[in-house]
Amino acid sequence: MLDGFLMFTKALGGFVIQNPVTILYVLGATQLGIIVGMLPGLTATMGVALMTTLTFKMAPDTAVLILVCMYVGAIYGGSRSAILLNIPGTPANAATAVDGYPLARRGQAGKAIGIATTGSFLGSVIGLAMLACFTPLIGNFALQFKSFEFFWLAIFGIVVCGNLTAPKDPLKGWIAGFLGLLVAMIGMEPYHAYQRFSFGFMNLSGGIHLIPAMVGAFGLAEIIIVMKQPRMEVVQGKIDRIIPRARDVAKYWRTIIRSGLVGTFVGAIPGVGEDIAAWTSYDLAKNSSKEADQFGKGSIEGLLAAETGNNAAVAGAMIPVLSLAIPGSAPAAVLLAAMFIHGVRPGPLIMIEFPEFVYQVVAMVLLATTAMFVLGLCMVRPLVKVLAISREKLMPVVFVLCVIGSYAIQARLFDVGVMVVFGIIGYYMREMDYPIAPMVLGIILGDILDKNLIRSLIISEGDLRYFFESPISIVIASVTFITFFSRTRWFLNLKASISRAVKFRLFGAGPNRE
Amino acid sequence: MKPENMPKADFVVSILLMLFSIWLIVHSLQMPRFENIGANPFSVPGIVPGVLGTIVFFLSLIVFVRALRQKGYRLRIGRETLATFLADPSTRRMLLTTIFCVIYGLAMIGHMNYYLATFLFVLSFLLLFQYRASASMSAHRRLLLAALSQAALTATIVGVVFRYLFLVDLP
Numbered sequence: 001m002l003d004g005f006l007m008f009t010k011a012l013g014g015f016v017i018q019n020p021v022t023i024l025y026v027l028g029a030t031q032l033g034i035i036v037g038m039l040p041g042l043t044a045t046m047g048v049a050l051m052t053t054l055t056f057k058m059a060p061d062t063a064v065l066i067l068v069c070m071y072v073g074a075i076y077g078g079s080r081s082a083i084l085l086n087i088p089g090t091p092a093n094a095a096t097a098v099d100g101y102p103l104a105r106r107g108q109a110g111k112a113i114g115i116a117t118t119g120s121f122l123g124s125v126i127g128l129a130m131l132a133c134f135t136p137l138i139g140n141f142a143l144q145f146k147s148f149e150f151f152w153l154a155i156f157g158i159v160v161c162g163n164l165t166a167p168k169d170p171l172k173g174w175i176a177g178f179l180g181l182l183v184a185m186i187g188m189e190p191y192h193a194y195q196r197f198s199f200g201f202m203n204l205s206g207g208i209h210l211i212p213a214m215v216g217a218f219g220l221a222e223i224i225i226v227m228k229q230p231r232m233e234v235v236q237g238k239i240d241r242i243i244p245r246a247r248d249v250a251k252y253w254r255t256i257i258r259s260g261l262v263g264t265f266v267g268a269i270p271g272v273g274e275d276i277a278a279w280t281s282y283d284l285a286k287n288s289s290k291e292a293d294q295f296g297k298g299s300i301e302g303l304l305a306a307e308t309g310n311n312a313a314v315a316g317a318m319i320p321v322l323s324l325a326i327p328g329s330a331p332a333a334v335l336l337a338a339m340f341i342h343g344v345r346p347g348p349l350i351m352i353e354f355p356e357f358v359y360q361v362v363a364m365v366l367l368a369t370t371a372m373f374v375l376g377l378c379m380v381r382p383l384v385k386v387l388a389i390s391r392e393k394l395m396p397v398v399f400v401l402c403v404i405g406s407y408a409i410q411a412r413l414f415d416v417g418v419m420v421v422f423g424i425i426g427y428y429m430r431e432m433d434y435p436i437a438p439m440v441l442g443i444i445l446g447d448i449l450d451k452n453l454i455r456s457l458i459i460s461e462g463d464l465r466y467f468f469e470s471p472i473s474i475v476i477a478s479v480t481f482i483t484f485f486s487r488t489r490w491f492l493n494l495k496a497s498i499s500r501a502v503k504f505r506l507f508g509a510g511p512n513r514e
Numbered sequence: 515m516k517p518e519n520m521p522k523a524d525f526v527v528s529i530l531l532m533l534f535s536i537w538l539i540v541h542s543l544q545m546p547r548f549e550n551i552g553a554n555p556f557s558v559p560g561i562v563p564g565v566l567g568t569i570v571f572f573l574s575l576i577v578f579v580r581a582l583r584q585k586g587y588r589l590r591i592g593r594e595t596l597a598t599f600l601a602d603p604s605t606r607r608m609l610l611t612t613i614f615c616v617i618y619g620l621a622m623i624g625h626m627n628y629y630l631a632t633f634l635f636v637l638s639f640l641l642l643f644q645y646r647a648s649a650s651m652s653a654h655r656r657l658l659l660a661a662l663s664q665a666a667l668t669a670t671i672v673g674v675v676f677r678y679l680f681l682v683d684l685p
Contacts, residue, residue, distance in 0.1 A: 053680075054680060056680075057680060057681065171573055171576055171577055171580075172577070174573055175531065175570060175573045175574065175577070178566055178569050178570050178573065179570065181566050182538065182563060182566050182567070182570070185562060185563045185566070189559045189562075191553075191557045191559070192546075192548055192553065192557070192558075192559060194545065194546060194559040196545065196559055196560075196563060197541070197563075220615060223611060223615065224608055224611050224612055224615075227607050227608065227610075227611040227643070228604045228605075228607050228608040228611070229604070230604070390644075392639075392640060392643040392644050393640065393644075393664065395611070395639070396635060396636045396639035396640060396668070397636065397664075397668050397672075399615055399618070399619075399635075400632055400635070400636065400668055400669075400672055401672065403618065403619055403623055404672060404676050404682070404684075407623075407682070407685050408676060408680065408682045411682065411683055411685075413623065413624040413685055416619050416620070416623055416624070416685070417619070417620060419619065420615065420616055420619040420620055423615070424612065424616075427608075427612075431515045431523075432515060432520070432523050432524070432527060433515075433520070449562065450562045453561075453562055453565070454556060454557050454561065454562065457556035457557075457561070458554050458556050458557055461556070462555075462556055
């Protein structure tokens with residue numbers, strides 16, 4: 001623990017004292033992140049992906065720092081358009097709009113922005129404390145993982161992510177996830193160097209690169225959706241007091257702590273992301289609030305819960321990135337890819353190979369969070385003008401960046417084609433309620449699944465009992481199966497009959513006893 | 515998409531997905547097994563895509579059965595439906611955006627000078643989506659001037675930053 005704290009202070013000192021230019025990078029990248037987040041059509045994922053292409057010639061720690069700042073800034077920045085336009089800048093801020101916009105309509109836009117900024121700051125602080133505590137623990141625990149456990153972890157990621165990102169119809173989430181795993185099968189396989197599904201095309205033999213696929217699925221798809229929608233109107237009127245009163249925030253300390261913890265936990269579930277974290281925090285706050293009737297009508301508590309939850313999820317999403325090399329959210333997936341590009345190898349061995357890096361990331365999140373808080377409270381009025389930029393002016397520039405960003409990583413025109421194809425697929429997937437996050441997670445987990453399934457089959461000589469031998473495998477497999485079957489009618493009937501039987505045992509038989 | 519059209523979309527997409535997964539399974543079975551070099555039978559290249567294809571098939575089958583129960587097979591796609599769909603302004607904006615992006619990304623980039631391609635793309639995008647026939651002549655002139663400046667600035671700044679700052683050989 002003390003070693004960790006020393007590494008953290010050393011990392012922080014390294015950024016702030018030894019290289020003061022870093023502060024400029026932090027401020028610049030966070031500000032850019034806020035702008036990216038607040039503009040509908042530019043998501044955190046897209047911002048981090050485009051920034052990856054801009055930073056890949058920098059030193060690894062500086063590049064990752066800039067990406068973390070962009071990520072934290074963008075997730076927070078989305079609250080601006082949610083409050084002022086009723087259009088969440090990123091999907092993570094959808095819950096923010098529910099109470100933020102009514103507050104703005106009431107002439108309390110400044111107060112709403114101040115509360116959202118404070119909530120985001122406190123959420124990030126709770127998240128980064130959990131990041132510092134849990135990453136080493138999970139990293140050390142993950143050292144016990146063998147092929148069987150990694151195989152189950154990949155399936156678990158897809159099933160849970162599909163379930164949570166498509167709550168109305170998890171079947172579509174699972175299909176999207178398994179299609180993502182299939183995309184990862186394209187190219188040279190790891191055991192015999194056989195080129196699968198490349199059909200003789202040289203470009204396909206290297207597989208589908210994650211960044212162009214993500215820039216397309218999140219970038220181009222978003223451009224098409226934004227251009228399809230009708231015009232949006234900014235809430236007019238003077239921005240009132242921005243810095244919130246301490247008592248307005250302190251009154252909801254329980255909600256803040258709960259939302260911070262829930263946001264971090266949900267963020268740490270593979271592929272689930274900040275939007276689900278915000279909604280979960282919001283729902284829990286509503287269910288336990290004394291002012292539940294105010295939710296949806298401009299509740300400060302609801303706004304705090306949503307913003308605390310989504311920013312806590314940013315740090316939460318980095319826990320599995322660092323400890324298991326599995327992203328907790330879509331922007332974290334790009335961050336993971338960027339880490340690999342820069343030669344840092346997150347995963348179970350990180351606490352042995354790069355222990356300092358874990359605490360460097362904690363220091364990065366702290367710097368980004370502080371910059372976000374300061375910039376969030378200072379630059380409100382000038383930034384509102386950014387929202388007045390029309391989508392017709394913004395979207396072609398965004399697409400130009402998507403194209404050059406996809407091309408720049410490997411200087412291949414093929415990647416531009418991948419981006420366009422995934423953009424169109426992503427658009428139709430969204431139209432038909434197929435979530436994109438499980439597909440992206442599938443592309444990342446495909447390699448882990450491929451190697452570990454084959455390795456497990458070779459070790460066990462095809463005996464499936466070995467897949468359920470270790471306690472870790474049993475736990476992960478059980479959760480996966482329960483999640484998978486929890487929506488089926490027979491499972492619900494079984495649950496109801498078990499519940500009836502338990503009540504019968506506890507309370508005895510009685511007519512119509514409930 | 516309107517909720518009432520979802521069963522129809524599910525019906526069509528589930529059939530496509532089932533066909534795709536059958537093709538995947540067949541293709542996986544046809545992959546080499548490297549028996550001649552004594553490879554472990556569980557390490558053959560087709561095993562994982564085959565398993566995944568089977569899972570996708572069963573999941574799509576469930577969607578298909580569900581769509582059948584919701585009468586998703588009553589597609590009723592006629593000339594009238596298609597005309598209503600195409601007449602919707604949001605559909606037109608969606609189609610135009612897609613076409614413009616596809617042309618720029620697949621046909622212009624790499625086939626002509628990057629600066630020129632980007633300039634033309636931004637200019638045409640701006641003019642197409644901002645042009646209002648009812649606007650006055652002076653408004654048209656202002657629009658053209660603004661579009662020309664934004665297109666030139668975008669092409670120059672993005673090109674120069676990537677070429678000279680990030681040392682990327684432009685396509």
